[in-house]
Amino acid sequence: MTTQRKETKRGQILDAAVLEIARHGYYGTTVAAIASRAGIADGTVYLYFKSKEEILVSIFERAMQRFIDEARRIVDGKPAGAESKLRRLVSLHLSLLGQDRDLAVIFQVEFRHTIHVLELLSRSRIREYLALMAQVVEQGKQEGVFKADVEPLFAAKSVFGILDEMATDWVLSKKNIRLSSRSGPVCDLLLDGLSAS
């Protein structure tokens, strides 16, 4: 069996796990249920993952890699103003989560147990992501379009916080709006604040 094929099966298991975990939670999902949905025997799971926990870690890694790669393309890609880059980052975040509700559920809900399970791992990846946002804020300060006294990392966390809450709200709400439709309002608020001019 080629590496290609192996990667495919590994991916299938991860896909099955995303589906099950989004519906029943990490602790509510049995390895047997993941195997069954992937159409393989329980034992086979352990040929691809050392443990159930490693499956969760892998889901996180796979998704986070995508977030970071795409964000980096915006930040380090072809030159553009900071405001434009910020708008694209916001839009990216909401689009990626908005197009896969199961993944969004896992991100917004299941990964929050992470302080115990994935602490180091998850926060280091998120720090990487936050750093990309902070880089854009820094650029904005140098261009003079963002306030001089704003701390880039603090601003990045604020941006992330708002995006995170919008995503959680979307995940938990029954309404059928598109998550990415919140992109504009989020940016407007971030850029200009609540105060009347």
Added chain:
Amino acid sequence: MTTQRKETKRGQILDAAVLEIARHGYYGTTVAAIASRAGIADGTVYLYFKSKEEILVSIFERAMQRFIDEARRIVDGKPAGAESKLRRLVSLHLSLLGQDRDLAVIFQVEFRHTIHVLELLSRSRIREYLALMAQVVEQGKQEGVFKADVEPLFAAKSVFGILDEMATDWVLSKKNIRLSSRSGPVCDLLLDGLSAS
């Protein structure tokens, strides 16, 4: 045994549970550990709570009640400008979490399983809290100090999102800053945004 006394013991169990769950997570905490820390027998826990899950629910209820009561005092209390009320709400949120790290851990991490365990319960309480924030935004719009085109509930969620991220960041970081020291910068960003005037 008086009701008073009963409430005390119930509270002791909850206190013990907060401590254990903050350290080991909900699924990593055994009922035996909670009982042991509370200095009672395992079975006694079940005289006060129907199940382990009910303990988690009760921790949430008890804490959330405090948040809502204090927020309501700010919002409906003696008249003040919207900006001032908003600053006090932000400060309240960060202070309440900042003065009890164990409770903060549970709020920022453990309650996120809530989509499956506490979905209805927790979100309805949080909606109540969000509604109080939204009320202040609405007031600001009428006073003309906040932008006319901002949606109050959307703004409230944004405020909550930033506060939430600051709290999570604080909980996961080893640094020994006071959480409430973030209160000023958070308000400034919310009110005036990132853009240079």
Added chain:
DNA sequence: CCTAGAACTGAATATCTATTCAGTATGGTA
């Protein structure tokens, strides 16, 4: 001091499930 009922105890139970591993199937190669 007695006693009934409330409060408490903690060993036993009943169930659940992650992981293992001895055996089976598959597919490419000579």
Added chain:
DNA sequence: TACCATACTGAATAGATATTCAGTTCTAGG
């Protein structure tokens, strides 16, 4: 075709722990 390595299977295991309940201790009122 025969062979071997790789991939897969799924029943059995081992360990964990929420919850119960029969028995014990406490306590307040008479």
